[in-house]
Amino acid sequence: MKKRSIIxxxxxxxxxxxxxxxxxxxxxxxxxxxxxxxxxxxxDWQTKGRWGATVGVMGQYDVTDWLGIRADLNWTQKNYxxxxxxxxxxxxxxxxxxxxxxxxxxxxxxxxxxxxxxVGVYGGYWLTSHREGDEYNSVTEIQHxxxxxxEFNSDRDQRWDFGLVGGAGVEYRFDNHWAVQVESRYxxxxxxxxxxxxxxxxxxxxxxxxxxxxxxxxx
Amino acid sequence: MLKVKNTNDMKHKILSMIGAGLLILALASxxxxxxxxxxxxxxxxxxxxxxxxxxxxxxxxxxxxxxQNYAMWDYxxxxxxxxxxxxxxxxxxxxxxxxxKDVTDNQLLELTKEVIxxxxxxxxxxxxxxxxTGNYITVFPSEVRNxxxxxxxxxxxxxxxxxxxxxxxxxxxxxxxxxQPLCLEYSTDTEDMLDKFNETDDIGMNWINxxxxxxKELTTPTAEQVDMLQVLTELKNELKKxxxxxxxxxxxxxxxxxYAYLNIPGFEPIDEAFCNNDIxxxxxxxxxxxxxxxxxxxxxSYYLNEEANKYTFHNPSESTIAHFKKVQExxxxxxxxxxxxxxxxxxxxxxxxxxxxxxxxxxxxxLVMGALLPSGGFEYGKSRYKRGPGRLDYSPLMPxxxxxxxxEHAVITEPIVVLSNLASISMAEITALSTxxxxxxxxIGQRTWxxxxxxxxxxSFSYNYSGHIGEENKTPVYIYLPVMxxxxxxxxxxxxxxxxxxxxxxxxxxxFLTTGKDTQLDRALQYIRNGN
Numbered sequence: 001m002k003k004r005s006i007i008x009x010x011x012x013x014x015x016x017x018x019x020x021x022x023x024x025x026x027x028x029x030x031x032x033x034x035x036x037x038x039x040x041x042x043x044d045w046q047t048k049g050r051w052g053a054t055v056g057v058m059g060q061y062d063v064t065d066w067l068g069i070r071a072d073l074n075w076t077q078k079n080y081x082x083x084x085x086x087x088x089x090x091x092x093x094x095x096x097x098x099x100x101x102x103x104x105x106x107x108x109x110x111x112x113x114x115x116x117x118x119v120g121v122y123g124g125y126w127l128t129s130h131r132e133g134d135e136y137n138s139v140t141e142i143q144h145x146x147x148x149x150x151e152f153n154s155d156r157d158q159r160w161d162f163g164l165v166g167g168a169g170v171e172y173r174f175d176n177h178w179a180v181q182v183e184s185r186y187x188x189x190x191x192x193x194x195x196x197x198x199x200x201x202x203x204x205x206x207x208x209x210x211x212x213x214x215x216x217x218x219x
Numbered sequence: 220m221l222k223v224k225n226t227n228d229m230k231h232k233i234l235s236m237i238g239a240g241l242l243i244l245a246l247a248s249x250x251x252x253x254x255x256x257x258x259x260x261x262x263x264x265x266x267x268x269x270x271x272x273x274x275x276x277x278x279x280x281x282x283x284x285x286x287q288n289y290a291m292w293d294y295x296x297x298x299x300x301x302x303x304x305x306x307x308x309x310x311x312x313x314x315x316x317x318x319x320k321d322v323t324d325n326q327l328l329e330l331t332k333e334v335i336x337x338x339x340x341x342x343x344x345x346x347x348x349x350x351x352t353g354n355y356i357t358v359f360p361s362e363v364r365n366x367x368x369x370x371x372x373x374x375x376x377x378x379x380x381x382x383x384x385x386x387x388x389x390x391x392x393x394x395x396x397x398x399q400p401l402c403l404e405y406s407t408d409t410e411d412m413l414d415k416f417n418e419t420d421d422i423g424m425n426w427i428n429x430x431x432x433x434x435k436e437l438t439t440p441t442a443e444q445v446d447m448l449q450v451l452t453e454l455k456n457e458l459k460k461x462x463x464x465x466x467x468x469x470x471x472x473x474x475x476x477x478y479a480y481l482n483i484p485g486f487e488p489i490d491e492a493f494c495n496n497d498i499x500x501x502x503x504x505x506x507x508x509x510x511x512x513x514x515x516x517x518x519x520s521y522y523l524n525e526e527a528n529k530y531t532f533h534n535p536s537e538s539t540i541a542h543f544k545k546v547q548e549x550x551x552x553x554x555x556x557x558x559x560x561x562x563x564x565x566x567x568x569x570x571x572x573x574x575x576x577x578x579x580x581x582x583x584x585x586l587v588m589g590a591l592l593p594s595g596g597f598e599y600g601k602s603r604y605k606r607g608p609g610r611l612d613y614s615p616l617m618p619x620x621x622x623x624x625x626x627e628h629a630v631i632t633e634p635i636v637v638l639s640n641l642a643s644i645s646m647a648e649i650t651a652l653s654t655x656x657x658x659x660x661x662x663i664g665q666r667t668w669x670x671x672x673x674x675x676x677x678x679s680f681s682y683n684y685s686g687h688i689g690e691e692n693k694t695p696v697y698i699y700l701p702v703m704x705x706x707x708x709x710x711x712x713x714x715x716x717x718x719x720x721x722x723x724x725x726x727x728x729x730x731f732l733t734t735g736k737d738t739q740l741d742r743a744l745q746y747i748r749n750g751n
Contacts, residue, residue: 036250040608041258082607089606089614135614137602139581139673139703144617155296156611190249198610199303200286201254 022219023060025181027074029212030054035080035093035193037204044085050092052077054210060105068105070118073098075127076187078206083133088143090133093150095206099124099187101165114171122187124161126152155197161206163189177218185210256608259284261690270348270695274316274327277347280696281334282306284688290605290613290672290704291339294712300337302610309334324349328356336360339715341670342645344699346691355692361670364715368641373728374665375642378575379513381501383735391744393504403552404501405545407493407522408515410463413471415485422485427455454478465494490539492532496521500546502553505570507748508560511740512553512587513572517579517646519586522546527582554590561629568634568747571650574664574739578645581621581673588650589623591631592657596620599653601706602673619705621649634750635660636743639720644668649705651718656708662720663746664739669717672701722746 034049056074063069076097083090103120132147152159169183187208194204257266259280269276286292286302295302312330316322327349335345341361348355365371384391385402392400406412416423434440434448454474461471472488479486499515520527522543532539560566571587589597599621604614639651639662648667654660674686688698706712727738745751 038253038255038608040253040256041260041263042608045607131615135604135617137604137617137619137703139602140620140622142620144615146615146617148615153293153611156609192251194609198286199306200256200283200610201251202609203251203253205250 021062023062023068023179023216024219025058025060025214025216027056027058027072027181027183027212027214028054029210031076031078031208031210031212033078033080033095033206033208035078035082035204035206038202046083046085048081048083050079050081050094052079052094054212056099056212058214058216060216062105066107068107070101070103070105070120072101072103074101075099076124076208076210078208080206081133087136087138088134089136091131092133094130094132096127096129097124097161098127099161101187103165103167107171112173114173116169116171116181116183118165118167118169118183118185120165122161122163122165124163126157126159126161126193156194158191158193158195160191161189161193162191163187167210171216173218179216179218181214181216183210183212183214185212256287257283259287259688259696261687261694264694267689267694267696272350274313274322275310277696278310278313278334280689281331281345281347281698282310284696284698285338285700286610287608288605288688288698288700288702289338289340290603290702291712291714292610293613294704294714295338298339305334322349322351324352324354324356328358331356331358332360332363336363339669339712340672340701341668341714341717342672342674342699342701346697348695350695355697361668361715365641365668370728371641374640374726375575377726377728377731378499378515379501379572379638379737379740380735381503381511381513383737384505384511384740385503391506393506393508401504401552401556402502403549404499405542405549406497406499407542407546408497408499409468409489409493411499412489412493413461413463413467419485423483424455424458426484426486427451427458431455450478450481454481465491468494487536487538490532490535490542492521493539493542496531498522498546500549502549502556504552504556505744507567507744508556508565509567509570509744509747510553510556510560511570511572512550513574514576514587516577517581517583517587519546519550519583520580523550523586524582527580550586554586557591557631558629561631561633566631566633568636569631570636570638570740570743570747572638572740573643573647573650574638574640575642576644576647577642578647578670581646581649583646584650584653585622585624588635588637588653588657588660589621590628591635592623593630594623594625594628597623597653597656598708599649599656600708601710603704603706605702605704613704616706616710619649621653632659634747636746637662638664638739638743639667639718640665640726640739641668641717643718644670648713648718651720652707652713654721661722661746662718663722663743664720664724665726666719666723667717669713669715671705671713671718673703673705674699674701 031052031054032049035047039045054074054076056072058072060068060070076099078095078097081092099122101122103118105116105118107114107116109115129150131150135144165187167183167185169181171179171181173179189206192203259266270280335358345358346355385400395401431451434444457474461467468489468491475486475488496518498518501513503511505511521531598618600619601616602619603616606612606614637651637654648671651662654662686700686702689696691697724739724742730736
């Protein structure tokens, strides 16, 4: 039994090594980010998701024909909107992140057209933030329109972002070395965008769905 | 062998996918939950329940309410205050009070002062109910801070007056065609109205006293006269209970209506709206055609703006309307003098005296400094609201634009001086601050109070956007709290410090109290007359 297992594992490793190959590519797409925060008793505050863009480069090491290890380096926007229903207050946030997802890529299907799943973790860094919209000064009764860079507050803002990532898509290999992919991917942040700077816990999270297309060169 | 490989491949794929799915589910639960916050709005009585019979409960309500609503936490941090440290340090001390059999008002007051006074907001007032005594203690941090300044009480009570300057023989005032000094003043302060009722000859209390004396001297009074003596004596005793407060004015009015049939001269109800919207106003044309205006509060709009007047005074009586006209007369002396003299090229300058001015309506700016500037508003600085539940959730910095006069008027290019002192508060300070950004304006006097943040009434916005935590004298914790921070155009917060005048001059109190000569006003006159 032991001998048989050793043979089996050896055969698998051999098959992996014989299949192993690298690929690299670029991706581009759109994403929709949802921001989760507890608005507490401020019931007329509303938080809505907003669309953004995602662009990246990828590299993948295919261990077998169905399993690869993939890493992306992408710029992804995680935008959202906060507004109040009672008075004209409307903040539209635009947040730029640099992300590095590392995923297992599982694929199945034929030689040309294959479906795949990616699952893994990601780390990211909040590069910049910008907000625009309307504010209302109830003392002077003047409504203001604003558009400004948000200065990060080192006490408040958690610029490092970590979480889970998963996606599903299809790949079409139109040449021995070239393939295109379309993927729907979900980034689930497990890191609050706010540091817990007060004894009152206040957690706020991004959840981002991206629809992206890419071109891969298979070496 | 190939079959074994394929079977194991499939097993691995399925297991890998199931494993990945489980991993995602497990890690998805990694998100933490926020603490639940309570609204301390006046309608949320349950939120105050823990504060009813516990000092620690009062502290927690106060601490949390400030944490959620105070507009300058970043500024406090820059100044070395950590609000979490305050919690750790002071909660045990309030808990210790809960263990005591008796807690005096002074103990609660002194402890609460330690907690609240380091905060810089110049409007904030905290009131806690001592459930052991049934009394409220009041902490007004900016008053504590300002009381450390020299002659605080003397200056606060030495309201500007014009007797010396209005006296023809001192040669400080312009005269009209009839040789009379161009100087007017009027007060709608209910205390002054009561004083007028009590002290003016032949009306009010003096009429009652005179009548009582006459009736008592009658040797053979009629039955009617005996009744009248009894009624007047009762009324006099009732009137002694009248104090200068809303309740006092309500009692006065009730008596005025009840005894209206006596037709006592000067005994007419006082509009209760004067209690919170009163004003003392003085204007004069000083030598060199210098138009001077002093007013006690930014309440001018209630008297000069039709809409604000109607909103505040409902169905005003003839005597109430007469008060409005008197205030208008004083203001128009100032405004018309400026406009007429400017147009004829004879205006020497303008003095806006906001010393001992407690602030009030922002819209009043258009009737004061804004009446000298171009229409379309003026940016005095920037403002920012506390938004969201987090301690550091703020709105963007917005231009602090304040209304200037819309009606056609000449823009004043002659020198403008704003006089300020340590009792210039809120809008008075914003008026002094605005001189920094007006080429022909300057501020003279003393550094102001240090309370520029803005408040709104809680009738407009619930859910703690208002500037009131709880309800005064009803909830065990009440905080009068601005939710808006004010900044200079350069981004500086002046709360807790005040606006420093361009030329600092102290009031010579002894000279002022003995002769009426005002060293700060003299400096303003010197500046306008000599240009330095």
